Amino acid sequence: MTAYDLVVRDARLRHGSARPLSAEVRSIGIADGMIAEITDTPLDGDVVIDAGGGLVTRSFVDAHLHLDKVHTWERTGGRARDAYAGGAMGAAATAIELASQVKDDYDEAVIADRARGVLLDGLRNGVTHVRAFADTDTRAGLRGVRPLLALRDELRGLVHIEVVAFPQDGLLRDPGAIDVVDEALRLGADVVGGIPWIEDTDREAQAHIDHAFDLAQRHDRPVAMLTDDAGDADLRTTAMLATTAIDRGWQGRVAACHARAVGLYPRPRVGRLVRLARRAGMAFVTNPHTAPLALPVATLLDAGLPVALGQDDIADAYYPFGQHHLLEVALLAAHALDMTAPVDMERLLDMITVHPRTVLGLDARAVVTGVPADLVVLDGIDAREALTRHRPPTHVFRDGRPVAATVITSDITIPEPNPTAASGRRPD
Numbered sequence: 001m002t003a004y005d006l007v008v009r010d011a012r013l014r015h016g017s018a019r020p021l022s023a024e025v026r027s028i029g030i031a032d033g034m035i036a037e038i039t040d041t042p043l044d045g046d047v048v049i050d051a052g053g054g055l056v057t058r059s060f061v062d063a064h065l066h067l068d069k070v071h072t073w074e075r076t077g078g079r080a081r082d083a084y085a086g087g088a089m090g091a092a093a094t095a096i097e098l099a100s101q102v103k104d105d106y107d108e109a110v111i112a113d114r115a116r117g118v119l120l121d122g123l124r125n126g127v128t129h130v131r132a133f134a135d136t137d138t139r140a141g142l143r144g145v146r147p148l149l150a151l152r153d154e155l156r157g158l159v160h161i162e163v164v165a166f167p168q169d170g171l172l173r174d175p176g177a178i179d180v181v182d183e184a185l186r187l188g189a190d191v192v193g194g195i196p197w198i199e200d201t202d203r204e205a206q207a208h209i210d211h212a213f214d215l216a217q218r219h220d221r222p223v224a225m226l227t228d229d230a231g232d233a234d235l236r237t238t239a240m241l242a243t244t245a246i247d248r249g250w251q252g253r254v255a256a257c258h259a260r261a262v263g264l265y266p267r268p269r270v271g272r273l274v275r276l277a278r279r280a281g282m283a284f285v286t287n288p289h290t291a292p293l294a295l296p297v298a299t300l301l302d303a304g305l306p307v308a309l310g311q312d313d314i315a316d317a318y319y320p321f322g323q324h325h326l327l328e329v330a331l332l333a334a335h336a337l338d339m340t341a342p343v344d345m346e347r348l349l350d351m352i353t354v355h356p357r358t359v360l361g362l363d364a365r366a367v368v369t370g371v372p373a374d375l376v377v378l379d380g381i382d383a384r385e386a387l388t389r390h391r392p393p394t395h396v397f398r399d400g401r402p403v404a405a406t407v408i409t410s411d412i413t414i415p416e417p418n419p420t421a422a423s424g425r426r427p428d
Protein backbone atom coordinates (compact mmCIF):
# COMPACT_ATOMS: atom_id res chain seq x y z
CA MET A 1 0.00 0.00 0.00
CA THR A 2 1.26 3.51 -0.82
CA ALA A 3 2.31 5.46 2.26
CA TYR A 4 1.14 9.01 1.80
CA ASP A 5 2.83 12.02 3.42
CA LEU A 6 -0.43 12.72 5.21
CA VAL A 7 -3.75 10.95 5.54
CA VAL A 8 -6.90 12.61 6.85
CA ARG A 9 -9.28 9.83 7.80
CA ASP A 10 -12.92 9.81 8.82
CA ALA A 11 -13.44 13.00 6.78
CA ARG A 12 -16.90 14.05 5.69
CA LEU A 13 -16.94 15.68 2.28
CA ARG A 14 -19.32 18.14 0.68
CA HIS A 15 -20.66 17.65 -2.77
CA GLY A 16 -21.03 21.35 -3.45
CA SER A 17 -24.17 23.36 -3.81
CA ALA A 18 -25.53 21.14 -6.60
CA ARG A 19 -26.37 18.43 -4.08
CA PRO A 20 -26.79 20.17 -0.73
CA LEU A 21 -26.52 18.25 2.49
CA SER A 22 -25.30 15.07 0.84
CA ALA A 23 -22.01 13.98 2.30
CA GLU A 24 -20.00 10.86 2.82
CA VAL A 25 -17.14 9.79 5.01
CA ARG A 26 -13.82 9.19 3.28
CA SER A 27 -10.06 9.01 3.73
CA ILE A 28 -7.91 11.59 1.94
CA GLY A 29 -4.37 10.66 0.89
CA ILE A 30 -1.97 13.59 0.35
CA ALA A 31 1.39 13.47 -1.43
CA ASP A 32 3.70 16.33 -2.41
CA GLY A 33 1.20 18.87 -1.10
CA MET A 34 -1.60 17.67 -3.35
CA ILE A 35 -4.68 15.51 -2.80
CA ALA A 36 -3.69 12.23 -4.44
CA GLU A 37 -6.52 9.90 -3.45
CA ILE A 38 -9.97 9.99 -1.90
CA THR A 39 -11.35 6.60 -0.94
CA ASP A 40 -13.57 4.76 1.51
CA THR A 41 -10.87 2.21 2.24
CA PRO A 42 -8.17 2.79 4.90
CA LEU A 43 -4.99 4.54 3.77
CA ASP A 44 -1.47 4.39 5.15
CA GLY A 45 0.36 7.65 5.87
CA ASP A 46 3.48 9.01 7.58
CA VAL A 47 1.10 11.25 9.49
CA VAL A 48 -2.50 10.21 10.03
CA ILE A 49 -5.05 12.69 11.35
CA ASP A 50 -8.53 11.67 12.42
CA ALA A 51 -11.15 14.19 11.30
CA GLY A 52 -13.65 12.52 13.64
CA GLY A 53 -16.39 12.64 11.03
CA GLY A 54 -16.06 16.44 10.73
CA LEU A 55 -16.71 18.25 7.48
CA VAL A 56 -13.50 18.75 5.46
CA THR A 57 -13.43 21.62 2.93
CA ARG A 58 -10.85 23.63 1.03
CA SER A 59 -9.29 26.14 3.41
CA PHE A 60 -10.72 29.65 3.66
CA VAL A 61 -9.58 32.46 1.37
CA ASP A 62 -10.09 36.11 2.27
CA ALA A 63 -10.28 37.97 -1.03
CA HIS A 64 -10.65 41.43 0.48
CA LEU A 65 -9.00 42.73 3.66
CA HIS A 66 -7.65 46.22 4.44
CA LEU A 67 -4.68 44.75 6.27
CA ASP A 68 -2.66 47.93 6.80
CA LYS A 69 -5.52 49.49 8.81
CA VAL A 70 -6.37 46.66 11.22
CA HIS A 71 -6.74 47.61 14.89
CA THR A 72 -6.82 51.36 14.29
CA TRP A 73 -10.34 51.73 15.69
CA GLU A 74 -9.08 53.34 18.91
CA ARG A 75 -7.29 56.00 16.90
CA THR A 76 -10.33 56.99 14.85
CA GLY A 77 -13.10 56.52 17.40
CA GLY A 78 -15.66 55.33 14.88
CA ARG A 79 -16.38 58.70 13.28
CA ALA A 80 -15.77 57.30 9.81
CA ARG A 81 -18.10 54.39 10.56
CA ASP A 82 -20.95 56.77 11.33
CA ALA A 83 -20.52 58.47 7.95
CA TYR A 84 -19.98 55.21 6.03
CA ALA A 85 -22.89 53.23 7.44
CA GLY A 86 -25.19 56.23 7.75
CA GLY A 87 -26.29 55.89 4.16
CA ALA A 88 -26.52 59.61 3.31
CA MET A 89 -25.39 60.72 -0.14
CA GLY A 90 -21.70 61.47 -0.17
CA ALA A 91 -21.27 60.26 3.39
CA ALA A 92 -19.14 57.29 2.34
CA ALA A 93 -16.70 59.69 0.69
CA THR A 94 -16.65 61.75 3.90
CA ALA A 95 -15.85 58.54 5.78
CA ILE A 96 -12.82 57.97 3.58
CA GLU A 97 -11.57 61.48 4.34
CA LEU A 98 -12.00 60.94 8.10
CA ALA A 99 -10.34 57.53 7.98
CA SER A 100 -7.48 58.95 5.95
CA GLN A 101 -6.25 60.86 8.99
CA VAL A 102 -4.90 57.63 10.47
CA LYS A 103 -2.27 57.57 7.73
CA ASP A 104 -0.58 60.72 8.98
CA ASP A 105 1.18 58.74 11.67
CA TYR A 106 1.60 55.43 9.86
CA ASP A 107 4.46 53.50 11.45
CA GLU A 108 5.71 50.51 9.49
CA ALA A 109 6.75 48.48 12.54
CA VAL A 110 3.35 48.99 14.18
CA ILE A 111 1.54 48.05 10.96
CA ALA A 112 3.66 44.91 10.65
CA ASP A 113 2.94 43.79 14.23
CA ARG A 114 -0.81 44.34 13.94
CA ALA A 115 -0.99 42.68 10.53
CA ARG A 116 1.07 39.68 11.61
CA GLY A 117 -1.25 39.12 14.58
CA VAL A 118 -4.29 39.26 12.31
CA LEU A 119 -2.78 36.84 9.80
CA LEU A 120 -1.90 34.31 12.50
CA ASP A 121 -5.37 34.66 14.04
CA GLY A 122 -6.75 34.06 10.57
CA LEU A 123 -4.62 30.96 10.09
CA ARG A 124 -6.06 29.49 13.32
CA ASN A 125 -9.48 30.28 11.86
CA GLY A 126 -8.61 28.41 8.67
CA VAL A 127 -7.69 31.39 6.45
CA THR A 128 -4.66 30.30 4.43
CA HIS A 129 -4.87 32.85 1.57
CA VAL A 130 -5.40 36.60 1.82
CA ARG A 131 -5.69 39.40 -0.72
CA ALA A 132 -4.49 42.32 1.39
CA PHE A 133 -5.22 45.91 0.41
CA ALA A 134 -2.67 48.55 1.45
CA ASP A 135 -3.35 52.25 1.05
CA THR A 136 -0.90 53.48 -1.56
CA ASP A 137 -1.28 57.22 -2.06
CA THR A 138 0.44 60.53 -1.44
CA ARG A 139 -0.57 60.51 2.23
CA ALA A 140 0.50 56.93 3.10
CA GLY A 141 3.32 56.76 0.56
CA LEU A 142 4.71 53.23 0.67
CA ARG A 143 4.42 52.90 4.45
CA GLY A 144 1.36 50.65 4.14
CA VAL A 145 2.68 48.48 1.31
CA ARG A 146 6.22 47.77 2.53
CA PRO A 147 5.36 45.95 5.79
CA LEU A 148 2.78 43.80 3.99
CA LEU A 149 5.31 42.83 1.31
CA ALA A 150 7.74 41.86 4.10
CA LEU A 151 5.03 39.75 5.79
CA ARG A 152 4.28 38.05 2.46
CA ASP A 153 7.85 36.77 2.49
CA GLU A 154 8.03 36.10 6.24
CA LEU A 155 4.87 33.94 6.28
CA ARG A 156 5.45 32.17 2.96
CA GLY A 157 4.41 28.54 3.34
CA LEU A 158 1.89 29.41 6.07
CA VAL A 159 -0.30 32.17 4.64
CA HIS A 160 -0.35 33.05 0.94
CA ILE A 161 -0.57 36.85 0.76
CA GLU A 162 -1.29 39.01 -2.25
CA VAL A 163 -0.65 42.72 -1.73
CA VAL A 164 -2.93 45.18 -3.52
CA ALA A 165 -1.51 48.65 -4.17
CA PHE A 166 -4.69 50.56 -3.39
CA PRO A 167 -5.02 54.33 -4.03
CA GLN A 168 -7.71 54.81 -1.38
CA ASP A 169 -8.09 58.55 -1.95
CA GLY A 170 -8.50 58.35 -5.75
CA LEU A 171 -6.14 58.85 -8.66
CA LEU A 172 -7.48 62.19 -9.93
CA ARG A 173 -8.53 63.53 -6.53
CA ASP A 174 -5.06 62.68 -5.25
CA PRO A 175 -2.60 63.83 -7.92
CA GLY A 176 0.64 61.93 -7.55
CA ALA A 177 -0.99 58.69 -6.37
CA ILE A 178 -0.38 57.06 -9.78
CA ASP A 179 3.36 57.36 -9.25
CA VAL A 180 3.13 55.89 -5.75
CA VAL A 181 1.13 52.89 -7.06
CA ASP A 182 3.66 52.48 -9.87
CA GLU A 183 6.49 52.42 -7.33
CA ALA A 184 4.63 49.86 -5.19
CA LEU A 185 4.28 47.59 -8.23
CA ARG A 186 8.01 47.93 -8.89
CA LEU A 187 8.60 46.85 -5.28
CA GLY A 188 6.55 43.73 -5.97
CA ALA A 189 2.93 44.50 -5.11
CA ASP A 190 0.80 41.77 -6.70
CA VAL A 191 -2.41 43.55 -7.71
CA VAL A 192 -3.43 47.01 -8.98
CA GLY A 193 -6.17 48.48 -6.79
CA GLY A 194 -8.58 51.30 -7.49
CA ILE A 195 -11.64 53.15 -6.25
CA PRO A 196 -13.12 54.92 -9.27
CA TRP A 197 -16.48 55.82 -7.73
CA ILE A 198 -14.99 58.48 -5.44
CA GLU A 199 -13.81 60.63 -8.34
CA ASP A 200 -16.01 63.67 -9.00
CA THR A 201 -17.50 62.79 -12.41
CA ASP A 202 -18.16 59.69 -14.49
CA ARG A 203 -15.53 60.87 -16.96
CA GLU A 204 -12.95 61.11 -14.18
CA ALA A 205 -14.01 57.70 -12.85
CA GLN A 206 -13.31 56.25 -16.29
CA ALA A 207 -9.95 58.06 -16.39
CA HIS A 208 -9.16 56.49 -12.98
CA ILE A 209 -9.92 53.03 -14.37
CA ASP A 210 -7.85 53.71 -17.50
CA HIS A 211 -4.83 54.85 -15.48
CA ALA A 212 -5.06 51.72 -13.33
CA PHE A 213 -5.27 49.44 -16.37
CA ASP A 214 -2.26 51.22 -17.92
CA LEU A 215 -0.30 50.23 -14.80
CA ALA A 216 -1.77 46.71 -14.72
CA GLN A 217 -0.82 46.06 -18.33
CA ARG A 218 2.65 47.58 -17.98
CA HIS A 219 3.38 45.42 -14.91
CA ASP A 220 1.28 42.40 -15.96
CA ARG A 221 -0.92 42.39 -12.85
CA PRO A 222 -4.60 41.68 -12.12
CA VAL A 223 -6.95 44.49 -11.09
CA ALA A 224 -9.16 44.68 -7.96
CA MET A 225 -11.27 47.76 -7.45
CA LEU A 226 -13.76 49.06 -4.91
CA THR A 227 -16.70 50.10 -7.06
CA ASP A 228 -19.93 51.96 -6.35
CA ASP A 229 -19.58 51.75 -2.58
CA ALA A 230 -22.41 54.09 -1.57
CA GLY A 231 -26.18 54.20 -1.52
CA ASP A 232 -26.49 55.93 -4.90
CA ALA A 233 -28.23 54.03 -7.70
CA ASP A 234 -26.63 56.32 -10.30
CA LEU A 235 -23.14 55.00 -9.60
CA ARG A 236 -22.00 52.67 -12.41
CA THR A 237 -18.25 52.15 -12.11
CA THR A 238 -18.79 48.37 -11.73
CA ALA A 239 -19.99 48.29 -15.35
CA MET A 240 -17.17 50.64 -16.41
CA LEU A 241 -14.66 48.25 -14.84
CA ALA A 242 -16.11 45.26 -16.72
CA THR A 243 -16.26 47.18 -20.01
CA THR A 244 -12.64 48.30 -19.67
CA ALA A 245 -11.48 44.73 -18.90
CA ILE A 246 -13.17 43.59 -22.13
CA ASP A 247 -11.76 46.49 -24.18
CA ARG A 248 -8.24 45.88 -22.84
CA GLY A 249 -8.26 42.09 -23.22
CA TRP A 250 -7.91 41.71 -19.44
CA GLN A 251 -10.76 39.20 -19.05
CA GLY A 252 -10.55 36.90 -16.04
CA ARG A 253 -8.12 39.22 -14.25
CA VAL A 254 -10.53 41.67 -12.69
CA ALA A 255 -12.54 41.81 -9.46
CA ALA A 256 -15.19 44.26 -8.25
CA CYS A 257 -15.37 44.69 -4.47
CA HIS A 258 -18.15 46.25 -2.36
CA ALA A 259 -20.30 47.42 -5.35
CA ARG A 260 -23.14 48.12 -2.91
CA ALA A 261 -25.01 50.46 -5.25
CA VAL A 262 -25.82 47.49 -7.51
CA GLY A 263 -28.28 46.51 -4.76
CA LEU A 264 -30.33 49.59 -5.73
CA TYR A 265 -30.33 49.03 -9.50
CA PRO A 266 -33.57 48.25 -11.33
CA ARG A 267 -33.65 44.66 -12.60
CA PRO A 268 -32.90 45.43 -16.27
CA ARG A 269 -29.70 47.23 -15.32
CA VAL A 270 -28.62 44.33 -13.09
CA GLY A 271 -29.23 42.04 -16.09
CA ARG A 272 -26.97 44.16 -18.30
CA LEU A 273 -24.26 44.20 -15.63
CA VAL A 274 -24.46 40.41 -15.27
CA ARG A 275 -23.93 39.96 -19.00
CA LEU A 276 -21.00 42.39 -19.01
CA ALA A 277 -19.43 40.73 -15.96
CA ARG A 278 -19.67 37.33 -17.64
CA ARG A 279 -17.96 38.62 -20.78
CA ALA A 280 -15.26 40.27 -18.63
CA GLY A 281 -14.72 37.15 -16.50
CA MET A 282 -15.22 39.51 -13.56
CA ALA A 283 -15.52 38.18 -10.02
CA PHE A 284 -17.18 39.94 -7.09
CA VAL A 285 -16.31 40.29 -3.43
CA THR A 286 -18.92 41.42 -0.92
CA ASN A 287 -18.86 42.16 2.80
CA PRO A 288 -22.47 42.65 3.88
CA HIS A 289 -21.57 42.56 7.58
CA THR A 290 -19.79 45.94 7.54
CA ALA A 291 -22.54 48.22 6.25
CA PRO A 292 -26.19 48.26 5.19
CA LEU A 293 -27.03 47.61 1.52
CA ALA A 294 -25.25 44.89 -0.44
CA LEU A 295 -24.81 43.33 -3.82
CA PRO A 296 -27.76 41.24 -5.03
CA VAL A 297 -25.71 38.15 -4.23
CA ALA A 298 -28.33 35.51 -5.08
CA THR A 299 -28.93 37.06 -8.52
CA LEU A 300 -25.21 37.04 -9.35
CA LEU A 301 -24.73 33.47 -8.06
CA ASP A 302 -27.79 32.30 -10.02
CA ALA A 303 -26.14 33.77 -13.13
CA GLY A 304 -23.04 31.67 -12.46
CA LEU A 305 -20.81 34.57 -11.42
CA PRO A 306 -18.26 33.99 -8.64
CA VAL A 307 -19.09 35.99 -5.51
CA ALA A 308 -16.75 35.80 -2.52
CA LEU A 309 -17.20 37.02 1.04
CA GLY A 310 -14.37 39.14 2.41
CA GLN A 311 -13.56 40.16 5.98
CA ASP A 312 -12.91 43.73 4.68
CA ASP A 313 -12.21 45.44 7.99
CA ILE A 314 -10.90 44.50 11.41
CA ALA A 315 -11.40 47.12 14.10
CA ASP A 316 -10.65 50.08 11.85
CA ALA A 317 -12.33 53.40 11.12
CA TYR A 318 -15.18 51.72 9.23
CA TYR A 319 -16.02 48.69 11.37
CA PRO A 320 -15.45 48.02 15.09
CA PHE A 321 -15.35 44.20 15.10
CA GLY A 322 -13.72 41.39 13.10
CA GLN A 323 -11.21 38.68 13.96
CA HIS A 324 -10.23 37.42 10.54
CA HIS A 325 -12.74 34.64 10.83
CA LEU A 326 -14.55 33.81 7.61
CA LEU A 327 -16.98 31.31 9.15
CA GLU A 328 -18.12 34.19 11.36
CA VAL A 329 -18.37 36.44 8.27
CA ALA A 330 -20.43 33.74 6.54
CA LEU A 331 -22.80 33.45 9.51
CA LEU A 332 -23.24 37.24 9.58
CA ALA A 333 -23.85 37.22 5.82
CA ALA A 334 -26.49 34.52 6.27
CA HIS A 335 -28.47 37.05 8.30
CA ALA A 336 -27.64 40.21 6.37
CA LEU A 337 -28.50 38.57 3.03
CA ASP A 338 -31.36 36.38 4.30
CA MET A 339 -29.50 33.22 3.25
CA THR A 340 -30.69 30.56 5.68
CA ALA A 341 -32.13 27.83 3.44
CA PRO A 342 -30.05 24.63 3.08
CA VAL A 343 -28.95 25.61 -0.43
CA ASP A 344 -27.88 29.03 0.92
CA MET A 345 -25.67 27.45 3.58
CA GLU A 346 -23.82 25.52 0.89
CA ARG A 347 -23.47 28.73 -1.10
CA LEU A 348 -22.06 30.54 1.92
CA LEU A 349 -19.36 27.88 2.25
CA ASP A 350 -18.63 28.23 -1.47
CA MET A 351 -18.25 32.00 -0.92
CA ILE A 352 -15.37 31.50 1.53
CA THR A 353 -13.69 28.49 -0.11
CA VAL A 354 -14.03 28.14 -3.88
CA HIS A 355 -15.31 31.53 -5.16
CA PRO A 356 -12.51 33.55 -3.54
CA ARG A 357 -10.03 31.16 -5.16
CA THR A 358 -11.48 32.22 -8.50
CA VAL A 359 -10.96 35.86 -7.45
CA LEU A 360 -7.28 35.13 -6.76
CA GLY A 361 -6.87 33.06 -9.92
CA LEU A 362 -6.29 29.81 -7.99
CA ASP A 363 -7.57 26.28 -8.56
CA ALA A 364 -11.17 26.74 -7.43
CA ARG A 365 -12.31 23.13 -7.32
CA ALA A 366 -13.71 21.54 -4.18
CA VAL A 367 -11.97 18.67 -2.33
CA VAL A 368 -11.07 16.40 -5.27
CA THR A 369 -7.91 14.62 -6.36
CA GLY A 370 -5.41 16.92 -8.03
CA VAL A 371 -6.05 20.09 -6.00
CA PRO A 372 -3.55 21.57 -3.51
CA ALA A 373 -4.09 20.12 -0.05
CA ASP A 374 -5.08 23.42 1.59
CA LEU A 375 -7.81 22.04 3.82
CA VAL A 376 -9.74 22.61 7.02
CA VAL A 377 -11.45 20.10 9.28
CA LEU A 378 -14.52 21.88 10.61
CA ASP A 379 -16.28 21.46 13.94
CA GLY A 380 -19.54 20.12 12.52
CA ILE A 381 -20.74 17.43 10.17
CA ASP A 382 -22.36 19.72 7.62
CA ALA A 383 -22.66 23.36 6.56
CA ARG A 384 -25.41 24.11 9.05
CA GLU A 385 -23.49 22.78 12.04
CA ALA A 386 -20.24 24.41 10.94
CA LEU A 387 -21.95 27.79 10.54
CA THR A 388 -23.94 27.48 13.76
CA ARG A 389 -20.83 26.76 15.79
CA HIS A 390 -18.44 28.91 13.68
CA ARG A 391 -15.57 27.69 15.80
CA PRO A 392 -11.99 27.57 14.55
CA PRO A 393 -11.30 24.41 12.53
CA THR A 394 -9.94 21.49 14.51
CA HIS A 395 -7.17 21.18 11.87
CA VAL A 396 -5.76 23.48 9.20
CA PHE A 397 -3.52 22.15 6.42
CA ARG A 398 -1.46 24.21 3.99
CA ASP A 399 0.14 22.43 1.04
CA GLY A 400 -0.46 19.13 2.81
CA ARG A 401 1.22 20.16 6.06
CA PRO A 402 -0.59 20.69 9.38
CA VAL A 403 -0.22 24.41 10.21
CA ALA A 404 -2.81 24.93 12.95
CA ALA A 405 -4.98 22.84 15.22
CA THR A 406 -7.52 23.56 17.91
CA VAL A 407 -7.61 21.11 20.76
CA ILE A 408 -11.00 20.59 22.32
CA THR A 409 -10.53 19.55 25.93
CA SER A 410 -13.30 18.13 28.02
CA ASP A 411 -11.96 18.41 31.53
CA ILE A 412 -15.35 19.22 33.03
CA THR A 413 -16.83 16.04 34.48
CA ILE A 414 -20.59 15.96 34.66
CA PRO A 415 -21.55 13.94 37.75
CA GLU A 416 -23.63 10.84 37.24
CA PRO A 417 -27.20 11.25 38.50
CA ASN A 418 -27.42 9.86 42.03
CA PRO A 419 -30.99 8.77 42.83
CA THR A 420 -29.90 7.81 46.31
CA ALA A 421 -28.75 11.33 47.12
CA ALA A 422 -31.81 12.84 45.49
CA SER A 423 -34.15 10.83 47.69
CA GLY A 424 -32.21 11.84 50.79
CA ARG A 425 -31.67 8.21 51.68
CA ARG A 426 -28.15 7.31 52.74
CA PRO A 427 -26.60 4.31 51.03
CA ASP A 428 -26.34 1.16 53.12
Ligand SMILES: [Zn+2]
Pocket residue numbers: 064066226257258312
Ligand atom coordinates in the same frame (compact mmCIF):
# COMPACT_ATOMS: atom_id res chain seq x y z
ZN1 LIG B 1 -13.06 47.25 1.42
